[in-house]
Amino acid sequence: MRLTIEPLDLERDLTLLHAWVTHPRSVFWMMQDATLDDVRREYDGIVADPHHHAFLGRADGRPAFLVEIYDPAYSLLAGLPELRPGDLGMHVLVAPPDGEPVPGFTSQVFAAVMEHCFADPAVERVVVEPDARNDAIRQKNVDAGFVELREIPLPGKTAMLSVCTRYAYEAACGTDRIAGDGTAHLTPALMDRAHRHLVAKAIGEYAHERLLAPEPDGSRPGWWTLTAGTSTYSFSARVHALEHWVVDPASIEPAPDAQAFVAELAPTLGIPDQLLPTYLEEIASTLAAAAWKLRHRRVPVAELVDADYQAIEAAMTEGHPAFVANNGRIGFGLDDYTAYAPETGEPVRLHWLAARRAVTRLTLGDGQTEETLYDGELAPATRDRFAARLRGLGLDPVDYLLLPVHPWQWVNKLAVTFAPDVARRDLVHLGAGDDDHRPQQSIRTFFNLSRPERHYVKTALAIQNMGFLRGLSPAYMEATPAINDWVSATVAADAELQATGFTVLRELAAIGYTGDAFHQHAGPSPYRKMIAALWRESPMPSLDAGERPMTMAALLHRDADGDALVTALIKASPVDAATWVRSYLLAYLRPLVHCLYAYDLAFMPHGENLVLVLRDHVPVRALMKDIGEEVAVMGSLPLPAEVERIRGEFPDDVKALAIHTDVFDGVLRFVGAILAEDGVLDEEEFWALVRATIEEHSADHPELASAAAHYDLLRATFRHSCLNRLQLRNTLQMVDLTDQAESLMFAGTLANPAAPVA
Structure with missing residues (x-):
């Protein structure tokens, strides 16, 4: 019919x-x-x-x-x-x-x-x-x-x-009438697109890190060939600044299989034999997620230009721009993926535990108390319900702290691996909270949908994703509020940073339970990172009229049809492309350069760690987040004793990588290439604006001339620090967070596109 x-x-x-x-x-x-x-x-x-x-x-x-x-x-x-x-x-x-x-x-x-x-x-x-x-x-x-x-x-x-x-x-029931097994996205056509996209990214990023060396095809300009084991691939590609490859997925011949491609190249990529299956599993999961997004998350960028903060967060499809296996999420089943992956856009209600106060540590930032924290996060009726649950078990609520956990973590880890702690009532499951949250691209951090002004909540999540088990260490996080207070006060007291509008979203409180056997009787391990959480400020209360937030990762987003959000934003704005990019660099790059020169202070300013504030579709200021785990002081600046953990000893040629790798190579090479590919802004002009932003800062701050000379951000070349090499070497823990500099892997040097033209 x-x-x-x-x-x-x-x-x-x-x-x-x-x-x-x-x-x-x-x-x-x-x-x-x-x-x-x-x-x-x-x-x-x-x-x-x-x-x-x-x-x-x-x-x-x-x-x-x-x-x-x-x-x-x-x-x-x-x-x-x-x-x-x-x-x-x-x-x-x-x-x-x-x-x-x-x-x-x-x-x-x-x-x-x-x-x-x-x-x-x-x-x-x-x-x-x-x-x-x-x-x-x-x-x-x-x-x-x-x-x-x-x-x-x-x-x-x-x-x-x-x-x-x-x-x-x-x-x-499915539009294709697949009866309820949830695999409507796993079709040959969608998987072919997923394979092509991932292999195109793999070729580009592995070539960028000099793990592969495609050869020009002499018979076809713009085409390249690559030998992988016994297979030879042909494809069209363009190479931009910083050896950034843009490979056309549809052009790859023969039709690629991402797992076979990686397996054939495993010796070249340096993947240990015992870890290859883990990496192939992450590749498979990344493919499955890509197919799901093609099937269920086809949001045109035209609809994102004016979309709200969380609509954009859920619409992004790429994950980390550099890592090839970036949607591993090993531990999630299909139902977990659809319930908790950020791209599904589903609301999540966090679960709460009562954790015995004697073996749990809550640390608070300036202006916070235990009561103000919990009063803000939980309605009175909810707290009364939790207290009644404890009293019903013959327990005194005064003896407990309240700790939010990911629903998956409770079901799959805490109720099983920590069963003795639950049985002796050191941990008591109180049930779900009343607020709807949405997972962010970082997957274990949640935005409060019911009350957007309330804090983000970052939870421990024992899934393997992108080279790490995504836990949180109670011991490591204990100093997090103090670190955030110091960074926030430093930023707030600096006239330059205030002029640019640069601020940090403070992590105001951290909590961790340590009463388990893994803390008492065993050495350091992922099991010590399974019951902890922190609260971070929301950007929403800081917005002025006419402003809206957007994660910076969205600037790298292309929709299923290949249209770029950054291009659409520029076209929707009242300014030309060069003016738009200049405003973006003033909001993003200039404050980071200033922090480095003035305080030897380095952030981890990748796309998901930074919120841009837009007015009329133009970035006008930036909010930095994820401070506690990813900030470093690389000099002799005096620090409070509780903040001393963030001081690091780094070779001089590594210090400048806080800008060269984390900003130039980690973010700007993608933005510049997108604008060049879309014909919006010439690549040389883009990098000239980067250079001008740094030079203008130096001209405005002659008192920092010695620091500018020391870091020499406009030098002709800089060391090429590689991310995929880290994950390929050890898919289970790619770096030691307590000594990240020693974990770095290099592949020679890169020509600096921001260097003055000879």
């Missing part, structure tokens, strides 16, 4: 519509006594409403059903806390049958309507509010993947507010 959906023509369809909505079977439509004029007035209003639309559905050309879609934010549902951006309201009315009902017809109509709704990639969820007494349609909704949230009062009825995500619908 062929089902079609077309705009309602009221003049043509009025009589038919009246017969449908007044039929006894349509009692829940609440128009039983409507006259023809009543129906006309109702649907004239819908036709005139830009936020509400009506459609006629046909079965093999015969009128058969009515569909209404609407924006819930402009409906009777407006203001409900459950609503989110990307929601689309829906009503469907199946026409009374002329004769005997056709078995399964209503289900076919329902599937066609859901697919019509989700055909718009901006739609994340469908919202319905059937009469709570309508058991038949409620069951139909649940069968299609809807989750019933709660009853709500609406005019004329008590409704059951229900929502269905794109993934939940496809998992329930």
Whole structure:
């Protein structure tokens, strides 16, 4: 049967519509006594409403059903806390049958309507509010993947507010009718695109790190060949500044298999035999995530130009720009991926533990107390519920601290690996909190959706991802608030940094449990990093009118069609490309250079560690985050005793890599190449703006001339520090966080594109 959906023509369809909505079977439509004029007035209003639309559905050309879609934010549902951006309201009315009902017809109509709704990639969820007494349609909704949230009062009825995500619908019935196994994305066509994309990235990044050396194809300008084991690949590519390769995925011949490609190159890449399976598993997981995003997360950049902070965070698809195996997440099952991966956009409610105070350490930053922290994070009713849980077990709430944990961590690690601690009531599971959170690209850090002004929460998560088990060390984090206070005070007291608007998002509190056997009877290990969390300031309270935040990683995002968000932002802004880039560099690069020159202070300023603040689509200032684990003082600046941990001893030629590697090679080579590829800004002009930003800072700060000469950021070449080499050498722990400099791996030097032109 062929089902079609077309705009309602009221003049043509009025009589038919009246017969449908007044039929006894349509009692829940609440128009039983409507006259023809009543129906006309109702649907004239819908036709005139830009936020509400009506459609006629046909079965093999015969009128058969009515569909209404609407924006819930402009409906009777407006203001409900459950609503989110990307929601689309829906009503469907199946026409009374002329004769005997056709078995399964209503289900076919329902599937066609859901697919019509989700055909718009901006739609994340469908919202319905059937009469709570309508058991038949409620069951139909649940069968299609809807989750019933709660009853709500609406005019004329008590409704059951229900929502269905794109993934939940496809998992329930699937647009390709895969019956609920959640693998609609694992198709040959999508996996071929995933393989091509990942192999193109692998060729580019491995060549950038000089692990591979593609040869020019003399017969085809712009084409290259590469031998991998017994295989030879041909592809087209362009090479930009800093030996940045842009490989065309569609051009790779023959059709590549990413796992076979890596396995053939394993001896060349230096992957130890015993670790190759782990790396291949991370490659497989990265491929699976890429296919899922192609299937379920096709958001055009045109829709991100004005999107909110978390919509952009969930829409990004690449992960780390340099690491090839960057979506490993070993430990997650398919259901975990769809529940907790940032790209799925699903809300998460963190679980809470009561951790016995005698074996748990809570450290607090300036201005924080235990009570203000918990009062801000948990509603009074929630705290009362948690306290009642403890008292019900015969325990005194005063003896416990409250510790948030990832739901996966509780189910898969804490309730099993730490079962003795739970049994002796050193740890007590209190249940889920009341706030919805969303995982960030860093996957174990959560943004509070229910109360965006509240703190980020960073949790321990014992999955293997990108060269690390993503735990948090209670011992290491104990000094985190003090470190953040010192960095924040240093930044706030500096006139230059204040002029640029550069600030840090402080990690205000850290908590860790150490009463387990792994702390008492065993040496250092990942098991000591499984029960800890920290709280970090949200950027939202610091925004002025007309400003919006965006993670800097979004500047490197291209959508499924290859369109770049940074290009779209520049085109949407009121300034030209050079002015836009200059403003970006003043917000991002200049403060980092100043911190290095004035304080020998280095951050880890990659895309996910920095929030850009935009005004009229132009970056105007930057907020630095992830301070405690990724900041270093590389000189003799006096430090408080509790902050001394961040002082590091580094060779002089490594110190400058805080800008050369982490900024030039880690971020700007990608931005510059995107703008050049898109024809937005010539690459030489881009790097001339980088050079001018550094030179202008030096001209404005002659008192820092000796530091500028010492770091010599505009030297002709700098050491080529490589990231993939670290992960390939040891996929389980690529660096020692307590001595990162000794872990670095180099591949000669790179020509500095910001160096003065001879």
